[in-house]
Amino acid sequence: MALKGIKVVEMLGLAPGPLCGTILADFGASVTVVQKILQSPFDVMSNGKRMLSVDLKSKEGVYIIRKLCSSSDILLDTFRPGVMEKLGLGPEILLRENSGLIYARLSGYGQTGFYKSKAGHDINYVAMSGILSALSNQGAPPSPPVNLIADFAGGSFMCALGILLALYERTKSGKGQIVDASMTEGAAYLATWLYKSRKLPVWSGEPGTNALDGGLPSYATYETKDGKFMAVGALEPQFYNNFLIALQLSEDDCPQVGNKEHSKNILQNIFLTKTQEEWCQVFDNADACVTPVVEMDKVDEHELHASRKTFYRDCENGIVPEPAPRLSATPGVSTGRQPMPQFGQHTVEILKELGYDKNEIEHLIQKGYVYALEKSRL
Secondary structure, rough: OOOOOOEEEEOOOOOOOHHHHHHHHHOOOOOEEEEOOOOOOOOOOOOOEEEEEOOOOOHHHHHHHHHHHHHOOOOEEEOOOOHHHHHHHHHHHHHHHOOEEEEEEEEEOOOOOOOOOOOOOHHHHHHHHOOHHHHOOOOOOOEEEEEOOHHHHHHHHHHHHHHHHHHHHHHHHOOEEEEEEEEHHHHHHHHHHHHHHOHHHHOOOOOOOOOOOOOOOOOEEEEEEOOOEEEEOOHHHHHHHHHHHOOOOOOOOOOOOHHHHHHHHHHHHHHHHOOHHHHHHHHHOOOOOOEEEEOOOOOOOOOOHHHOOEEEOOOOEEEEEEEOOOOOOOOOOHHHHHOOOOOOHHHHHHHHOOOHHHHHHHHHHHHHOOEEEEOOOO
């Protein structure tokens, strides 16, 4: 795979950091997750990774991480700014010991600036990026689209991009560097087109009244007879014309512009006359940009995804997406197909690789500087 041979140290945090580590692992990197002595109940992303449980409040535990980073390519720091420095694991120390290390720092507001030490979650980062102000509907309070924008798009994927850029630059300079991935800035960068298009006619009204935010009846979702939904994206005239033909309507009956409330009411009533499956049959052969709103617990059954094998079922029958994008020569392989490692499962194995002997490892375990799964002990 594309990242085969790349070694990553992931400091276990909440969801954005683990997804970033999983992206790297899915494309071939070897990822070692550094856990605290107490197990995290929220870890659902460590499939295919190795687990090292260390007391980072002890000098012995910190030294283990330093040794691990000295022979690794990437460190993924998921803590608040300054925490790693207080532990003695800041970039000044680790880059001095390993000049080729890529020190990736994933945080809410970045490593510098007025908000660097403030706590926050996706809703706060999206709010501060400016994007949340656009996610409202005609005066209603802004509503965040779960935690996709900042945590994962602006955080996990932007951080992974920064890591890959730094890896590429290292092929020329031989030197690592610090990647400062702010989820707030990542979310804002995702919205570059939205910022640059503010003067276009598509944004002429308040949020919720424009072409791309639900203001047009031809770009909206509609409930069906069975309580499901269809997504309509018939923006261009040719698609809207095909849309009306499929519904047996004319432009006079349901104008695309003009009396938008009139057209939306007509479409709402029409879509309530058939089930989602019946509407799918109507639009199967109509080039009108109309699709079902597919439910997450059945998404892998849809013919689109079944034909491309977009999803698979894991050992617990959960639905998991395959890695994307698809590479023709070195495609990713989802680590989610592998079982979740047990807490402390790889501690002894990793310590051996770092040069610790049997007595030293037993001492670290007995003193509580590390935790090792009982059956994995020497």
